[in-house]
Amino acid sequence: MNLFSNTMATIENGLNYSSLKQKVISQNIANEATPGYKAKDVSFKETLQTEVNRSVSAYRTDVRHYDFNIRNASTQGVVTRENVSYNENGNSVDVDNEMADLATNQIYYNALIDRMSGKFSSLQNVIRGGK
Template sequence: MDLLNNSTNTLIQSALSASTMRQNTISENIANVDTPNYKAKKTIFNHELHKAINNSLSAKRTDNRHVEFGGQGLNGMPAQIIKRSNTQMNHNGNNVDIDLEMAELAKNQIYYNALIDRLNGRYNSIRTVLGQGR
């Protein structure tokens, strides 16, 4: 059993990377709030959970009439940056909504901190087991 490079740690590290990418995308949107014709972007990575489900859950179908199992149709793509299309255009052709971006920034920071806390908890548990914790 690998204590450091297991599927849970890999998933958390992947989510941290995606959250960092989202932070950069939001920062870019905020920096270009007054840039004419700039189109806001967003980073999507909720499929990481589905990727983990695909990799960890499996079942054997004994009959063709049975329903597929294990997250059919989820392909585990990396985080992606797409153009945000659900916001209204400003007078200069820019569609950055500063209130939305600030809310997304706060949400992403909370998500990132939760991931860091979870990863630290996992490492602290390992340290405790090895006799170096309290």
């Protein structure tokens, strides 16, 4: 039986993305004073491309069609911000930017948790017979 028409799986994927982003932001903040450290980021585009490459296969009948077999996605969508340096020691961590990203990610995570809670409340309501 497919409860909620894959909504829970989608929310779970969003939570996994948010968790990975939280880890990367925390790692960046922890290495704020490390000489030569290059900040990392989680790219939704890279993550999406990885999933598309893994789950979608297509046959091209024309060269103008989109090629689904491009394999340029990085591991888990984590990318290093190269060619950027904010400090004289080569470090590319901007703590203000990281804290803003952390707050944005927390809001995203809370929205997903609220959505999941709503789905469970709906299921609980159905089980109780609408009482």
